[in-house]
Amino acid sequence: MKTIILLFTMALTVVANANDGRYVEAMTKNIEAVYKAQSIEELQSAVNGFDRIANAEKTKWEPSYYSAFGYVMMATREKDNVKKDSYLDLATSSVEKAKAISENESEIIAMEAFIYLIRLSVDSPSRGQKYSILAMQTLEKSLQANPENPRALMLLAQLQFGTAKFFGSPTTQACGTVTKALEKYETYKTDNPVAPRWGKQTTVDLKQNCQ
Amino acid sequence: MRLRENFCRVIAKKKGMTRPILTLILLTLSVNLWAQTKIKGTVKDSKGENLPGVNLMIKDSYDGTSSLTDGTFSMISDEKGKQILIASFVGYKTFEQTVYLNGSEINLTISLREEINQLDAVVISAGSFTAGDEKRRTILKAIDIATTAGATADIAGALNTLPGTQKVGETGRLFVRGGTGNETRTFIDGMVVLSAYNPSAPNTPSRGRFPPFMFKGISFSTGGYSAEYGQALSSTLVLNSKDKAEINQTDIGLLSVGVDIAHTQVWEKASWTGKVQYTNLNPYMGLVKQRLDWKTAPISLEGSTVYRQKVGKSGMLKLFGNFNNSNFEMYTHAILDPTVRLPYKLANNYGYGNASYQTLLNEKWNMRSGLSYTYNKNDVTLGDSILNETEKGIHAKSVFEHSLSDQVEIRLGGEVIDRNYSASRYDTISKQFQSRSFNESISSFFGEVEAYASKHFVAKAGGRFEYNSLINQASVDPRFSMAYKPAKKGQVSLAYGSFRQTPENQYTRINTQLTPERAEHFILSYQVDSERRTFRVETYYKNYFSLVKYVNNNPYQLTNSGNGYAKGIEFFWRDSKSFKNVDYWISYSYLDTKRDYLNYPYAAVPTFASSHNFSFVYKHFITPIKTQVGFTYSYTSGRPYYNPNLPAEKFQSDRTPYYQDLSTNISYLPKTYLIIYASCTNLLGRDNIFGYQYSTLPNSSGEYVSQAIRQPAPRFILLAVFITISKNKSINQLPNL
Numbered sequence: 001m002k003t004i005i006l007l008f009t010m011a012l013t014v015v016a017n018a019n020d021g022r023y024v025e026a027m028t029k030n031i032e033a034v035y036k037a038q039s040i041e042e043l044q045s046a047v048n049g050f051d052r053i054a055n056a057e058k059t060k061w062e063p064s065y066y067s068a069f070g071y072v073m074m075a076t077r078e079k080d081n082v083k084k085d086s087y088l089d090l091a092t093s094s095v096e097k098a099k100a101i102s103e104n105e106s107e108i109i110a111m112e113a114f115i116y117l118i119r120l121s122v123d124s125p126s127r128g129q130k131y132s133i134l135a136m137q138t139l140e141k142s143l144q145a146n147p148e149n150p151r152a153l154m155l156l157a158q159l160q161f162g163t164a165k166f167f168g169s170p171t172t173q174a175c176g177t178v179t180k181a182l183e184k185y186e187t188y189k190t191d192n193p194v195a196p197r198w199g200k201q202t203t204v205d206l207k208q209n210c211q
Numbered sequence: 212m213r214l215r216e217n218f219c220r221v222i223a224k225k226k227g228m229t230r231p232i233l234t235l236i237l238l239t240l241s242v243n244l245w246a247q248t249k250i251k252g253t254v255k256d257s258k259g260e261n262l263p264g265v266n267l268m269i270k271d272s273y274d275g276t277s278s279l280t281d282g283t284f285s286m287i288s289d290e291k292g293k294q295i296l297i298a299s300f301v302g303y304k305t306f307e308q309t310v311y312l313n314g315s316e317i318n319l320t321i322s323l324r325e326e327i328n329q330l331d332a333v334v335i336s337a338g339s340f341t342a343g344d345e346k347r348r349t350i351l352k353a354i355d356i357a358t359t360a361g362a363t364a365d366i367a368g369a370l371n372t373l374p375g376t377q378k379v380g381e382t383g384r385l386f387v388r389g390g391t392g393n394e395t396r397t398f399i400d401g402m403v404v405l406s407a408y409n410p411s412a413p414n415t416p417s418r419g420r421f422p423p424f425m426f427k428g429i430s431f432s433t434g435g436y437s438a439e440y441g442q443a444l445s446s447t448l449v450l451n452s453k454d455k456a457e458i459n460q461t462d463i464g465l466l467s468v469g470v471d472i473a474h475t476q477v478w479e480k481a482s483w484t485g486k487v488q489y490t491n492l493n494p495y496m497g498l499v500k501q502r503l504d505w506k507t508a509p510i511s512l513e514g515s516t517v518y519r520q521k522v523g524k525s526g527m528l529k530l531f532g533n534f535n536n537s538n539f540e541m542y543t544h545a546i547l548d549p550t551v552r553l554p555y556k557l558a559n560n561y562g563y564g565n566a567s568y569q570t571l572l573n574e575k576w577n578m579r580s581g582l583s584y585t586y587n588k589n590d591v592t593l594g595d596s597i598l599n600e601t602e603k604g605i606h607a608k609s610v611f612e613h614s615l616s617d618q619v620e621i622r623l624g625g626e627v628i629d630r631n632y633s634a635s636r637y638d639t640i641s642k643q644f645q646s647r648s649f650n651e652s653i654s655s656f657f658g659e660v661e662a663y664a665s666k667h668f669v670a671k672a673g674g675r676f677e678y679n680s681l682i683n684q685a686s687v688d689p690r691f692s693m694a695y696k697p698a699k700k701g702q703v704s705l706a707y708g709s710f711r712q713t714p715e716n717q718y719t720r721i722n723t724q725l726t727p728e729r730a731e732h733f734i735l736s737y738q739v740d741s742e743r744r745t746f747r748v749e750t751y752y753k754n755y756f757s758l759v760k761y762v763n764n765n766p767y768q769l770t771n772s773g774n775g776y777a778k779g780i781e782f783f784w785r786d787s788k789s790f791k792n793v794d795y796w797i798s799y800s801y802l803d804t805k806r807d808y809l810n811y812p813y814a815a816v817p818t819f820a821s822s823h824n825f826s827f828v829y830k831h832f833i834t835p836i837k838t839q840v841g842f843t844y845s846y847t848s849g850r851p852y853y854n855p856n857l858p859a860e861k862f863q864s865d866r867t868p869y870y871q872d873l874s875t876n877i878s879y880l881p882k883t884y885l886i887i888y889a890s891c892t893n894l895l896g897r898d899n900i901f902g903y904q905y906s907t908l909p910n911s912s913g914e915y916v917s918q919a920i921r922q923p924a925p926r927f928i929l930l931a932v933f934i935t936i937s938k939n940k941s942i943n944q945l946p947n948l
Contacts, residue, residue, distance in 0.1 A: 026273050041264060045277040048266035051299075052275040055268065080742055090301060125832070126354040133457045167883045168837055 026053055027062060027194040034070050035198065043074045054097065061102040062194045068094035068111050069198070072118055081122050088122075091115050106146030107196050113138035113155050117162075124166070135159050150188050151199045153181035157206055175210035178203060248312040251285040252319035254278045254298060262300060262323060270295040270307075288312055302326055304617075327617050327663040333696035335671060337704035337736040337749065338435040340373055351785075355794075357423045359828055360841035361874030361892055363929055365418045366429065366448070367408075371845075372826035374749065374781035374798040375433030375446075378847040378870060379819045381901040381920055383416030384408060386819050387433050388753055389777025389804030390445030390730075393715050397421075397448045398440065400529060400567040402583035403628060405604045407448075409511070410559040410589065412503060412541055414901070414920045420535065420561070425517070427453045434732040434751060435706030438657040438673035438690045439610065439624060444712040444730045445753075452529055455519040456482035460937035467930040468495055480521040488513045503923050504542040506554065511537035526570035535561040543593070546906040546918045553594040562586040577612040597637040602716065604630040618663040622673075628653045632716050647720040651713060652680040659690070667696050677711070681723055686711060700741055706734040714759045714769075722769045729757045743788040753777040758808035766810070775806025775814065792832045800824045815863045816851045818902060821870075823848040837880045845872045852902040855915040870899045886933040896925040 030053070034046040047070035054063035071091035078084045092115055098108045113135045120131035136159060142152040160174035185200045254265045261282025268275030269288050276286040288294070291312050296319075298306040303323040310317055340351060355369070362368030367385045371378055377386045384392030397407035399421070411417035423429070428451040440447045456475045464471040469490035476483050492508035501508075518530040538558045545551040567581035582605070589600040610624035633648035659673030670693040678685045688709040696702035711727035719725055736749040758773030779802040787794035802822055807814040825846040832839045849866035857864065876890035893899070899922055905915040 022273070041280070044264040048264070048275070048277040051266055052268045053273055055297075056271050056273055082742075086301070126352045130457075137457060163883065167880065169883060 023053070023057060023060065024193050027066075031066060031194060034066055034073070037070075037073070040074050040077050043070050043077070046070050047074075051094075054094075059101060061098040061105055061108060062192075064094045064098035064101070065105075065108055065111060065196070068092075068098065068115070069196070072111070072114055075118050084122055085119070088115050088119055104145050106142045106149045106152060109138055109142035109145060110149055110152040110155060113142060113152070117155060117159060120162075128166075132159065132163065148184055148188060150181050150184035150203070151196060153177055153184055154199045154203045154206070157181055157203070161206065161209065171209060175207075178206045178210060182207065248288050248290070248314055248317065249285065250288060250296065250310065250312075250317045250319065251283070252317075252321060253282045254284065254300075254321045254323060255282055256303070257322060257324055262303075265298050265300040265303075265321075265323065267296065267298050269310075269312075270297055298323060325666055327666050333663075333667055333669050333694045333702050335669060335692045335694045335704050335706070336702065336738050336747075337692060337694070337706035337734040338375075338732070338751075339430060339432040340370075351429075355830075356429060358830060358839065358841055358876070358878070359843060360830075360876040360890065361843035361845065361872060363418075363876075363890055363892070363927070364423060366421070366423050366450075367419050369423070370429075370431050370448070372796070372798060372828050372843060373431065373433075374747075374783045374800045374824075376800070377802060377819065377821050377824055378845060379850075379901070380416060380847075380870060380872075380899060380922065381414045382819075383411065383418060385446060385448065387446035388751060388779065389775070389802055389806075389817070389820055390753075391817075391819060394443065394445035394712065394730075395448060396440070396443035396446070396712075397450065399450045399531065399565055399583070400452055400581060401439070401449070401579060401608060401610065402565050402567065402581045403442070403585075403604070403606045404563060404583070405585040405602055405630070406561065406587040409535070410537060410557055411509075412539060412557075412923075413543070413555070414904075415503070415923050420533065420563070421450065425452055426450045434753065435690070435692055435708045435734045437622075437671075438659050438675040438688070439622065441626075441655055441657070441675055441677060441688070441710075442628065442653065442712050444710050444728055444755075452517070452531060453519075454527060455480075455521060456484060458937055460935055463934045463936070465932045465934075466490075467928070468492055482517075482519045484517040486515045499924055499926075499928070501924050502921055504544065504552065506540040506542060507538070509537055509539040511535060513537075522568075522570065524571075526568065529565075529567045529569075531563075531565045533561075533563045535559070537561075546904065546916050547908065547910055554592070556590075556592040558590045560586070560588045572611075575614050578609065579612075580609040582607050595637075596639055598634065599636075600632075600634045600716075602630065602632045604628065620661045622659045622661075623657070625656045626654075628655075632720065634716075634720055649681060649719055649723045651719075653713075654678045654680075669694050679713070679727070681713075681719075682726055684726065686727075701737065701739040704734075704736045704738070706732065706736075708732050711757075718759045718769055721767055725759060725769060726757055726771050728755070728759065728771070728773075730755050743786070745783065745785045747783040748781070749783075750780045751778060753804075755806060755808075758806060760808050761810050764810055773806065773808030773811075775804065775808060775817075777802060777804035777820075779803060792834065793830070795827070795829045797828075798824075798826050812859050812862050818851055818853065818863065821847045821850045839878045841876045843872075843874045846870065850902060853905070854903070854917070855905050867900050867902055870901070871895070871897050872899070884935045884937070888929075888931040888933065890929045892927045893922070893925055898922075898925065 030046055030049040033049065034043065037043040037046055047067050050063045050067040050070065054067060057063060068091040071087045071094060075084045075087035078087060095108060095112050095115065102108060116131045116135035116138060120127050120135065139152050139156045142149060157174050157177035160177055161171060164171045164174055181203045185203060254262045256262055263278055263280045263282060265278040266275065267278065267284050267286060269290050272290050274286060274288040274290060276284050278284040294310055294312055296308050296310045298321050300323060302325060304326055306321055306323055356366055357364050359369040359372060367383060370376060370385060375388055379386045382392055385395040386392050387395055397404040407420055408417040409420055430449040432447045434446065436447050456477050459477050460475050462473045469488065471486060471488035473484060473486035489512055491510045496505055496508040513535040515533040520528040522528055540554060540556040542552040543555045563585050565581065565583040569579045572578050585604045587602045591598045606626065606628045608624065608626035610622060612620065612622050614620050629652045631650045633646060635644045635646035638645050655675060655677045657673065657675040659671060661669065661671040663669045673690045675688045688711060690708040692704065692706035694702055694704040709731050711729045713719060713727050714725050731754040732751060734749065734751045736747065738747040753776060755775035757771040758775060759769050759771065760773035762768035762770055779800060781800040783798045785796035802820060804816060804820050805814040806817055827844045830839065830841045847870040849869050851863040852865055852867055853863050854865050872892060873894045874892040875894055879887045901920045903917040903919055905917050909915050
């Protein structure tokens with residue numbers, strides 16, 4: 001009897017870890033897929049995977065976060081502005097789901113800002129003012145939650161480049177942010193095996209504008 | 212099930228396990244392998260087309276897949292027993308089916324039903340132009356209105372470049388499809404605005420009281436509008452004010468005609484904006500020669516305040532207040548002997564307050580409620596005759612919207628508009644004040660059902676019940692519209708409606724028992740939208756009846772025996788895609804209208820109607836020099852005017868020369884917080900004539916002498932500098948221009 005109880009308790013603990021193992025495994029597979037995806041179809045399939053995991057794992061923010069990321073990537077690949085907006089609507093609803101689980105996660109807030117930036121790019125003359133403010137405020141909030149978040153810094157640099165380009169003003173400020181973002185990419189440490197890793201290459205590319 | 216499998220999988224890796232357990236594990240594992248179920252099949256839409264990218268999953272598990280390009284899918288599940296299979300895809304209703312997983316293959320053909328509220332679903336577009344930042348597929352955006360050359364940031368001025376409008380240059384108002392300027396009513400956040408235009412000298416254009424930057428959405432309907440709107444015979448201009456501001460900022464505007472300063476303060480759930488504006492046309496009129504003989508050109512002081520408060524999760528409370536004091540004094544010259552002049556003086560005091568609250572009551576019900584108050588007082592002095600006019604109005608309204616399903620929506624509401632009007636005139640003969648006044652209260656209920664048969668077909672039917680206390684009369688007006696969109700792009704819309712409006716105050720004050728003037732609209736429209744391009748053609752027929760008419764040509768004896776009609780065809784083309792950084796639109800309207808009303812001896816073309824109206828609006832952003840340049844060209848064919856020298860059978864048979872205008876504006880953005888702006892109307896300096904006025908008495912040779920109604924000056928030039936002070940340097944006032 002004792003053995004059984006022991007075995008059972010052991011089993012339970014192992015099961016808990018095992019489940020996490022399975023979660024990490026499934027997530028890792030999908031994360032690879034979303035990073036590698038070359039087409040809207042491939043992105044949709046990866047997003048579907050995240051949505052399935054999100055449906056089963058109601059306490060994890062990462063599946064919905066990556067679902068949002070996948071939709072933002074779809075929006076950047078789409079040419080039709082109306083469809084672009086509808087992908088961003090889906091990204092927003094995934095971000096909302098992630099926020100409901102982890103309200104103060106810097107990465108989720110940065111994803112929200114990313115959506116605003118893409119919304120801005122759809123129609124900058126009439127959306128510029130509204131979305132540049134929203135993106136700026138959201139990025140500030142993200143950096144408040146975690147000043148080390150390299151993705152928030154990278155997005156901030158993009159916003160600053162965009163503004164400088166539109167008004168033909170110097171890019172000193174944007175370049176400062178890029179340098180800082182690159183530093184943070186180097187020093188960024190997390191014990192979360194499925195934490196976001198994207199954005200470094202974009203930052204390196206942005207850096208090219210500063211020489 | 213899943214727990215057991217995981218348990219086994221991980222345990223198996225552990226070292227030092229006793230043989231019996233391992234056997235047990237292997238046994239379970241094999242059972243598990245055995246228990247895996249393959250589910251395959253095809254996903255199609257209701258038309259039988261294959262759907263790729265559909266997410267298929269077993270509820271609450273990781274098991275699932277996406278359908279392939281040919282709509283097929285295949286997945287393996289480790290789950291067992293009764294489970295729920297879900298198929299979901301954007302734009303389609305989520306499909307759920309119970310499946311029994313017992314190891315034997317399942318083959319399914321899943322048909323997904325389209326959701327209606329999709330972006331490409333048909334919408335009723337007959338008669339309406341919608342401008343908004345957020346709404347996609349809108350024809351014009353709020354910023355387009357602000358940057359249209361020739362409009363000098365006046366909403367009515369910009370909308371005058373759209374089809375369905377007739378240019379009536381001496382009023383500055385919106386005349387729609389053979390209707391008078393009074394037949395267009397303005398609403399802010401659903402609440403009526405009385406006297407929506409600033410006062411102006413006789414035969415000079417007035418400007419709307421509300422600047423475009425206040426609004427996030429502008430919906431201009433040239434007919435066939437919803438049962439929610441009453442007391443508008445021809446057209447509605449529905450303005451939706453902006454939501455909560457997001458940033459603290461101070462805006463300063465230095466203009467050649469005045470100054471304005473605004474400050475916005477933002478809190479977490481609320482924002483407040485206050486604005487003060489001082490306009491003085493005297494220095495400008497002193498520099499640029501005017502046809503009008505001003506003693507004191509218009510001077511006005513205006514203040515407005517805007518407060519926004521988010522309430523709970525979905526509620527939004529909006530408060531808006533505006534006051535305006537304007538004055539001017541000029542001389543009017545007698546036509547027969549221009550050396551005889553009379554001073555004409557106007558003082559206007561205006562106040563408008565509006566409170567509105569919108570919230571989701573629950574998932575299916577949405578509520579909008581509001582209260583507005585207008586106060587307008589005009590004191591006019593001509594020589595020694597005085598006319599004082601005061602109008603006060605309260606409007607209270609509540610609207611409830613309910614979705615019965617994604618295909619059927621109902622809207623119900625009620626409102627009360629209570630108006631009090633009084634006028635007093637100093638009679639120079641009796642040396643006494645004579646006054647007239649009336650109080651009108653209109654209570655209404657309206658209901659509307661909108662039903663989608665599919666995403667290709669929608670119909671809306673509704674009605675409006677009104678009870679008017681002044682004439683003690685109840686009425687019902689039906690409204691109906693539908694739209695059909697056979698393919699991805701083009702769509703056909705139809706609209707019918709019956710409309711009524713109390714006659715203008717100047718008639719109702721003489722005979723308070725006049726019944727409302729009435730109109731019926733029939734509209735047929737075809738519209739094609741594609742990425743940043745819109746084409747539209749619309750034709751209509753409009754029937755007017757119960758119009759105010761003089762009895763025996765006596766303006767103090769009024770009846771409702773007038774009638775009329777208007778019909779026409781209109782074209783619109785907008786393209787912001789073909790040329791880089793260029794946006795342009797072209798509109799043309801043909802109008803055929805006659806009415807027999809007021810002093811008309813028989814049905815004739817009214818003086819405000821023109822057969823042909825054409826506008827071309829062009830905007831170009833030149834990136835290297837950070838400058839936006841805009842041009843607007845407008846053409847209006849000659850309008851009739853009344854010539855008392857002609858016999859009665861030639862009533863209003865004369866036409867003015869055509870009207871033509873080429874206007875420009877330039878915005879230069881040297882710094883992120885600075886805009887330098889210049890605009891000029893009528894670059895070519897054409898001497899436009901809007902009509903002729905005749906002397907009240909004939910001259911010595913028995914002829915009535917005419918005087919042309921012209922523009923007060925050939926051109927109007929505006930120079931301005933706009934400065935924005937905020938923490939975020941990238942914010943400027945461009946969207947306000």
